[in-house]
Amino acid sequence: MGEETGKTSELFISALGKGLVVLEAFRHHESMNLTDIAKSCGMTSGSAQRIAYTLEQLGYLIKDPATRRYRLGVKALALGYSYLSNEKLLQSAHSVVHRLHQECGESVNLSVPDGTNMVFVMRLHSYRHIPVYMPIGTRIPQFASASGRAVLSWGSMEALDERLKTAKLEKHTPRTTVDKAALRRLVVEARNNGYAYADEEFYHGDVNVAAAILDEAQNPVAALSISVPKPRWSLDKARKQLGPLVLRAARAIGASKT
Numbered sequence: 001m002g003e004e005t006g007k008t009s010e011l012f013i014s015a016l017g018k019g020l021v022v023l024e025a026f027r028h029h030e031s032m033n034l035t036d037i038a039k040s041c042g043m044t045s046g047s048a049q050r051i052a053y054t055l056e057q058l059g060y061l062i063k064d065p066a067t068r069r070y071r072l073g074v075k076a077l078a079l080g081y082s083y084l085s086n087e088k089l090l091q092s093a094h095s096v097v098h099r100l101h102q103e104c105g106e107s108v109n110l111s112v113p114d115g116t117n118m119v120f121v122m123r124l125h126s127y128r129h130i131p132v133y134m135p136i137g138t139r140i141p142q143f144a145s146a147s148g149r150a151v152l153s154w155g156s157m158e159a160l161d162e163r164l165k166t167a168k169l170e171k172h173t174p175r176t177t178v179d180k181a182a183l184r185r186l187v188v189e190a191r192n193n194g195y196a197y198a199d200e201e202f203y204h205g206d207v208n209v210a211a212a213i214l215d216e217a218q219n220p221v222a223a224l225s226i227s228v229p230k231p232r233w234s235l236d237k238a239r240k241q242l243g244p245l246v247l248r249a250a251r252a253i254g255a256s257k258t
Contacts, residue, residue, distance in 0.1 A: 015051075018043060022051050023060060023076065027137075031069040080137060083121075089222055090122060092256045093213070097122060097224070100249040104242060107131050107227040109208075111147045114139070116167070118147045118223065129229050132203050140202055143167060143183055144176055146210035147223035149196035152187050154212050154220040160187055175200040195243045195250075199235045207235050209242045211250035224250040 018041070025040045026032070032040065038048035052070055055061040059075040084090060093110055101108045101124040110122035117139040125131050142148025152160055161184070169178040177183050190196035195211040210225035226242045 018047060019051050019055060022048070022055065023072070023079075026072045026076075031064070031067075031071040033067075033069050037070070084136070087121070089213070089253075093122065093222075093224070093253045096249050096252045096256070097124060100224070100226070100245060104226055104245055106242070109147070109225045109227060110222060111140070111225065112222045113142065113148070113151050113220070116142055116163075118142055118145055118151070121222075126228075128232075131227070131229075132206070141170070141172075143169060144172055144198065144202045145225075146196040146198040146208040147225045149183075149187050149190050149198065150210040150212040150223045150225075151220040153190035153196060154214065154218070157188075160184065172202045173200055173204055177201060193243065195247045197235065197239055197243070200230070205230045207233055207238045209238055209246050211247040213250050214254045222253075224253065 021041050021043075022037055025037065029036065029040070034045055034048045034052060037043075037052055038045045041048065043051075052061060052063075056063050056070065059073050061070045061076075062073045063070050089112070090110070097108055097110055105126060105128065107126045108124045109120055111118040111120045113119075118141075120134060120136055120138045120140075123134065123136065140148070142152060152163070164180045164184060167180070169180070169183075170176070171178055177186065186196070195209055197207070197209045199207050206227055207230060208225050208227040210223045212220040213222040213224060215221045224246055226238075226246050228238055228242070
């Protein structure tokens, strides 16, 4: 079939794809029965039963014999652990992230873009307050986060406009920016400043600033952010004090990759 790729290619293994879809569905559910799995994944009950059984036998799912509900097994962690332990970006960023954390004393996050989201791959929490529980793998919409806006600021304005045309924007807090013209201005501002910011746009009381990490071709491959709580930090204070710090650290990580 030539260069054809994706689900229509003869190289695509449907059964494997369905199995991974089932595993991904547990991102939103603590446990599911077969009916839940079939509905969540858009498959027949027969397919759900075969896939759940296979994943259970392999140790990726655990079945409660009393409720007949499935949940992820600890073996599922191995899928993410391989990425975390072998990804060169994380190895390069490790020491810089720790130095930034010591310097600012606040929560520092490293995230990578995936579709329309940013995915947390490294987090160091502040000892000054109890942060929102956001484990590694948490996904946050790009347009509602400083990290996402920092990454978007390194693309072309044409690409940004195309993304905005099709973007489905959601109000996560009363302060979430959903006006597309206003979002464009925020991304352009991030492009000019070298760092982006967001003020309580995904979580109440959370202010964050972020800068993109670039590869050798100057493409954004990740973002480094600092999250601070209100009322201890205002947006203006965070921008003035933490913006330069996160920008310098992001550049240091990018330089260490070359």
